[in-house]
Every structure is written in structure tokens, then in C-alpha cells.
Amino acid sequence: MPAKTYSPPAYPIERMDLIAAELAAVVERFEEELGSDLPCVNELTRHVSRFRGKMLRPTLVFLCGRAIGELTPAHITVATVVEMVHMATLVHDDVLDEAAMRRRGATINRLRGNEAAVMLGDYLISHSYHLCASLTDPVVARAIARTTNQVCEGELLQLHNRGNLELDEETYITIISRKTASLIAVSCYLGAKLAGADDAAAKRLEKYGLSLGIAFQIQDDILDITGEERKVGKTLGIDIEKRKLTLPVIHFLQHAPAEHQELCRSLLGADEPRAAERIRKLIMPSGSIAYAHDRARRLVGRAKQGIAELPESEAKQRLIAMAEFVVERSL
Amino acid sequence: MPAKTYSPPAYPIERMDLIAAELAAVVERFEEELGSDLPCVNELTRHVSRFRGKMLRPTLVFLCGRAIGELTPAHITVATVVEMVHMATLVHDDVLDEAAMRRRGATINRLRGNEAAVMLGDYLISHSYHLCASLTDPVVARAIARTTNQVCEGELLQLHNRGNLELDEETYITIISRKTASLIAVSCYLGAKLAGADDAAAKRLEKYGLSLGIAFQIQDDILDITGEERKVGKTLGIDIEKRKLTLPVIHFLQHAPAEHQELCRSLLGADEPRAAERIRKLIMPSGSIAYAHDRARRLVGRAKQGIAELPESEAKQRLIAMAEFVVERSL
Numbered sequence: 001m002p003a004k005t006y007s008p009p010a011y012p013i014e015r016m017d018l019i020a021a022e023l024a025a026v027v028e029r030f031e032e033e034l035g036s037d038l039p040c041v042n043e044l045t046r047h048v049s050r051f052r053g054k055m056l057r058p059t060l061v062f063l064c065g066r067a068i069g070e071l072t073p074a075h076i077t078v079a080t081v082v083e084m085v086h087m088a089t090l091v092h093d094d095v096l097d098e099a100a101m102r103r104r105g106a107t108i109n110r111l112r113g114n115e116a117a118v119m120l121g122d123y124l125i126s127h128s129y130h131l132c133a134s135l136t137d138p139v140v141a142r143a144i145a146r147t148t149n150q151v152c153e154g155e156l157l158q159l160h161n162r163g164n165l166e167l168d169e170e171t172y173i174t175i176i177s178r179k180t181a182s183l184i185a186v187s188c189y190l191g192a193k194l195a196g197a198d199d200a201a202a203k204r205l206e207k208y209g210l211s212l213g214i215a216f217q218i219q220d221d222i223l224d225i226t227g228e229e230r231k232v233g234k235t236l237g238i239d240i241e242k243r244k245l246t247l248p249v250i251h252f253l254q255h256a257p258a259e260h261q262e263l264c265r266s267l268l269g270a271d272e273p274r275a276a277e278r279i280r281k282l283i284m285p286s287g288s289i290a291y292a293h294d295r296a297r298r299l300v301g302r303a304k305q306g307i308a309e310l311p312e313s314e315a316k317q318r319l320i321a322m323a324e325f326v327v328e329r330s331l
Numbered sequence: 332m333p334a335k336t337y338s339p340p341a342y343p344i345e346r347m348d349l350i351a352a353e354l355a356a357v358v359e360r361f362e363e364e365l366g367s368d369l370p371c372v373n374e375l376t377r378h379v380s381r382f383r384g385k386m387l388r389p390t391l392v393f394l395c396g397r398a399i400g401e402l403t404p405a406h407i408t409v410a411t412v413v414e415m416v417h418m419a420t421l422v423h424d425d426v427l428d429e430a431a432m433r434r435r436g437a438t439i440n441r442l443r444g445n446e447a448a449v450m451l452g453d454y455l456i457s458h459s460y461h462l463c464a465s466l467t468d469p470v471v472a473r474a475i476a477r478t479t480n481q482v483c484e485g486e487l488l489q490l491h492n493r494g495n496l497e498l499d500e501e502t503y504i505t506i507i508s509r510k511t512a513s514l515i516a517v518s519c520y521l522g523a524k525l526a527g528a529d530d531a532a533a534k535r536l537e538k539y540g541l542s543l544g545i546a547f548q549i550q551d552d553i554l555d556i557t558g559e560e561r562k563v564g565k566t567l568g569i570d571i572e573k574r575k576l577t578l579p580v581i582h583f584l585q586h587a588p589a590e591h592q593e594l595c596r597s598l599l600g601a602d603e604p605r606a607a608e609r610i611r612k613l614i615m616p617s618g619s620i621a622y623a624h625d626r627a628r629r630l631v632g633r634a635k636q637g638i639a640e641l642p643e644s645e646a647k648q649r650l651i652a653m654a655e656f657v658v659e660r661s662l
């Protein structure tokens with residue numbers, strides 16, 4: 001077992017000590033929960049720790065809790081749950097995407113085969129519900145299960161629209177709201193709720209999370225086109241390769257000069273190895289990247305506005321900074 | 332939506348009317364729970380109903396409940412949950428096995444691709460926890476999550492031992508206890524518990540389920556070798572093709588005449604299309620099939636013994652008949 005410490009990554013926040021102890025407790029609980037009497041299972045789950053990234057979702061659980069009141073032991077459980085659900089979706093996403101690289105390392109499917117990746121994802125999701133069930137208040141289990149239903153629906157809707165060159169912005173927003181933003185929103189909601197927020201306050205933080213989550217995914221989708229693989233640390237260009245249309249591409253196909261639209265369409269239908277690279281080069285300098293960025297920034301504005309009425313606190317300031325970071329990050 | 336009726340299949344029991352209404356309620360709840368506002372999701376989940384088979388697990392929930400006392404609304408929920416978890420494992424199993432046929436129809440992975448099958452399995456598992464979370468008593472959610480942890484461990488242990496020609500009987504029993512028997516055992520346990528069984532009585536029915544579940548999987552593994560594809564209604568020979576050693580093969584590799592062992596070993600290592608068929612023909616007439624059958628029958632004996640002390644009732648008689656059916660069935 002690796003030492004159970006957690007060094008916060010490159011957030012634009014100088015001191016994370018407000019919730020550093022809680023984040024370390026999440027890492028500990030995570031590993032505790034996944035422990036098995038079967039050595040081969042432990043060997044496989046060891047890979048997962050390497051994927052631990054920004055811990056965005058646990059951070060939001062704690063900051064939203066702090067913005068409302070005191071953190072409780074249930075906050076640690078919920079933060080571990082949302083991180084574990086997130087890891088499960090990453091592992092299954094990589095199977096769906098046939099991705100080879102994640103967080104600067106090989107993906108599970110690349111290392112151990114698709115079958116192990118499917119089962120490892122199932123193992124993670126099962127343990128996350130197992131953690132939920134350890135709480136006496138059923139509100140957490142209900143909210144998490146409702147959210148994972150939505151995550152799956154988002155993934156299925158995305159899959160259904162693979163290769164659909166007519167995908168519109170609204171459907172795209174539905175996809176990413178469910179597959180990504182719903183888990184971020186419930187992190188905020190439960191963080192607030194468990195700290196004693198009334199329903200209106202918890203809903204406000206849920207809305208903050210939803211806007212932030214949508215913006216987060218838009219930025220992710222932008223980076224899939226504009227990012228540098230070495231810097232981002234995962235396989236890029238996958239959306240295009242898998243013909244998942246994202247906001248910049250959707251906008252490009254509707255607003256670029258006609259001959260560019262035409263070229264992009266034919267490349268999206270082409271089965272040639274350099275097609276994805278050519279599409280990226282076509283879209284990168286276009287106004288469609290700026291458009292997507294702008295939409296993400298407006299969502300961040302809405303997120304910040306949603307929490308403006310919270311009483312002043314360090315946690316509130318961090319929530320504002322996190323919203324800004326989401327659209328400025330390059331990794 | 333198809334009509335919400337359920338005709339019990341070829342059980343050796345003439346009248347299933349003792350629990351027919353409850354089984355019909357499971358079908359209804361199942362479809363209700365999976366409904367989505369997204370047409371593409373409903374289109375996909377429609378496929379699942381076609382896979383509905385013997386409803387072994389819901390039947391056990393109800394019979395164990397009846398053997399103890401009265402059925403409650405929670406019994407319907409639990410029965411729906413265990414059937415849904417079972418369906419999820421079938422869908423992901425077919426991805427792992429690259430199986431083409433299930434319950435006389437094409438598998439989801441064959442029809443819609445591996446990606447849709449992975450996500451559909453996730454959707455089913457998420458909805459089964461969502462159903463658990465609808466109950467106020469956390470005992471169900473805890474038992475189910477603990478069970479799905481075990482199911483995943485069993486699958487991972489099996490995956491880890493693919494191609495391991497030294498796999499021993501004990502490890503094989505561990506694999507099938509977790510991946511198959513644990514869900515059958517928890518069906519019995521919860522059925523009894525929700526009908527008001529004390530802990531000792533619920534544990535006895537859990538043990539009955541565990542023995543029956545192990546026997547069930549041994550019989551399944553025998554049929555993978557001896558069955559007729561047309562009759563069984565799913566792709567056979569897959570265990571051998573995927574180099575998953577099952578009880579007959581494990582026994583054969585230790586007890587067959589030396590030259591047969593040798594041939595079997597070399598065929599298991601061979602990458603030729605007819606290898607699985609040749610192994611099946613080699614093992615079919617051997618004492619190893621009889622050995623596996625015998626082991627399954629002894630487990631059934633133990634299962635029946637475990638419920639001998641229950642007061643006489645129609646439900647008890649059905650539980651005995653089900654245990655016998657498990658090892659006599661040819662589909």
C-alpha cells in the first residue's frame with residue numbers, strides 16, 4: 001500500500017489546508033473500502049490510485065459543506081463515494097473510447113484488457129453503493145443512485161449520437177449535463193445538505209455545481225481539440241476519432257465557411273488515420289473554439305452568481321476560484 | 332411496451348400460482364424502474380426483457396418469504412432488485428465472453444456493440460441500487476451491495492485464472508460461490524428476513540441458497556460442455572474457448588488417463604478453431620461429467636437438509652423441488 005497522503009495538485013489556490021485533512025481521509029477511506037481478501041483484486045485496484053487526479057468532486061463536497069456549516073463524518077463518506085463513482089466512469093469510459101492513456105499512465109483496458117476494465121469499473125461502482133449503504137440516512141443513497149442513473153443516460157445518449165453530424169447544441173448540453181455535471185451537482189448538494197443546509201440553500205449549491213459541471217465538460221472537450229497530449233496527460237483527439245461531436249465541432253459544422261464545413265463533414269465520415277488530426281487543425285484556429293470558451297465562461301458566471309448570496313467565508317471564496325479555474329485550466 | 336404478463340417456464344412444478352401474482356408484479360416494477368425520458372434508452376432496455384428467463388432469484392425471494400410468513404411490498408422490490416442485478420451481470424458477462432447468443436436471441440454486445448452493452452449493464456446496476464434506496468430499511472441496500480462486491484470479486488478471480496491449467500477445485504468453488512451463489516443466497520436471506528425470520532432462520536435459508544447456487548453453476552458449467560446449443564438457447568463451449576476451467580475440466584486434467592490429460596492440455600493451449608469442440612468431445616464421455624454431477628447433487632442434498640426443519644408448507648415443498656430441478660435441468 002502506498003503512503004496515505006495527498007498532495008493537492010495545481011489548483012490556483014495557494015493553501016488547500018482548509019480541507020487538506022478531509023481530502024487525506026478520503027484517500028484513506030477509498031483504499032480501505034476497496035481492500036479484498038483476494039490478492040488478484042487488490043493488485044487490480046492498485047492501478048486505480050494512479051488515476052487519482054484533481055479530486056474535484058470531493059473538494060466540492062467539503063467546500064460546499066464548509067460554506068454552509070460544519071463538516072461531519074458523513075461528508076468523508078460522501079466525498080469518497082463521488083470520487084469512486086467518478087473513477088468507475090473513467091474506467092468504463094476508457095473501455096468505450098478504447099483510450100490508451102489516462103493521467104499520464106496506461107489505462108486499465110490497455111494494461112489488463114477490456115474484460116478486467118469492465119469488471120474493475122463494476123467493482124468500483126458496487127463499492128461506492130456499499131459505502132452509501134453504510135450511512136443510516138437514506139438521502140445519500142437515493143441521491144447517488146438517481147445521479148448514476150443520469151450518468152448512464154448521458155453516456156447512452158452520447159453513444160446513440162456517435163457519428164450523428166446533425167447533433168445540436170441542446171442535445172449536447174443534455175448529454176454532458178447528465179454524464180458529467182450531474183455528479184458534480186450532487187457533490188455540491190450533498191455537501192451542503194449534510195452540513196445542515198435547508199432545501200433552498202442545498203438546491204442553490206446544486207445549481208452552482210450543475211453550471212460548473214457543464215462548463216468543466218465543455219473545457220474538457222475544448223482541450224480534446226486544442227490540448228497537448230504531453231501536458232494534459234491523456235489520449236487526445238478521441239472525441240473526433242470516436243465521432244462524438246462536441247461543442248466546438250457542432251458550432252463549426254453550423255458556422256464555419258461553407259467549404260470548411262464541407263471538409264470537416266467529409267473528414268468525420270472518412271476512415272483514414274490522419275482524419276482526426278486534420279479536423280483538429282481545421283477547428284483550432286476557428287471562431288468555434290472561442291464560441292465554446294465563451295459559453296463555458298458564461299456558465300461559470302452563472303455558477304458564481306448562484307452563490308453570491310452565501311455569507312462571506314474562505315470556503316465561498318474557494319468555490320468562486322474553483323469555478324474560474326474550471327474554464328482557465330489547460331490540463 | 333410489451334404486455335406485462337409472465338408465464339412461468341418449464342419448472343417441474345405444475346402450478347406456480349402460489350407466487351404468480353408476485354412474479355407478474357416484478358415484471359411490471361422492472362419495466363417501470365427502467366423507464367427513461369430518453370427514447371434511445373428505452374429502445375435499448377427493451378432488449379433486456381427478451382433475456383428474462385427462469386426468474387430463479389425472484390422466485391426464491393418469494394418462496395423463502397412464504398416459507399417463513401407473509402410477503403410484503405418490500406419483497407416485490409427486493410425480487411426486482413435481484414433480477415435486475417442478475418440481468419446486469421448477464422449483459423456484462425456477455426461482453427467478457429464475447430458471446431453472440433443468449434436466451435435464444437442475439438446478445439446486446441452482438442446487436443449494439445460492446446460499448447452499448449457496457450453502458451446498459453451499468454444502467455441496470457444503477458437502477459437496481461436506486462430501487463434498493465427506495466426502501467427505508469437500509470438492511471436491503473447493505474446486503475445487496477455486499478453481494479455485488481462479492482459477485483465482482485468472483486468475476487475478477489475467474490478472469491485472473493483464465494488459462495490457468497493448474498486451477499484447483501477449491502478456487503473454482505470460491506469463484507462460483509461469489510460470482511453466482513452469493514446473489515442466490517442473498518435472495519433467500521432477504522426473502523426470509525423481510526417476512527420476519529429471526530437471524531438464525533434467515534441464515535439457514537441463506538445457506539440453502541448458497542448450496543443451491545453453487546450446484547446451479549456447476550450444472551451450468553456441465554451444460555456448457557454437454558448441452559445442445561439449440562436447446563439451451565445460448566452460445567455453448569464458451570468456457571473452454573475462453574479458457575475458463577470449470578469443474579469437469581479441472582477434474583479431467585487431474586484424473587483422466589495420462590494421454591487424455593496431455594491432449595486436453597495441449598488443446599487448451601492451442602489456438603485452433605476446433606479446439607473447444609474437440610475438448611468437449613473428449614470430456615463428455617469421461618467420468619469427469621459424472622463427478623461434477625455428483626458434486627452438484629451432494630450440494631443439493633445439503634441444501635434440502637438445511638431447510639428440513641422448516642414447518643411444512645407448500646412453499647417449503649417448492650423449495651425442495653427447486654433444489655432438485657437445479658441439477659436435473661437440461662436448459
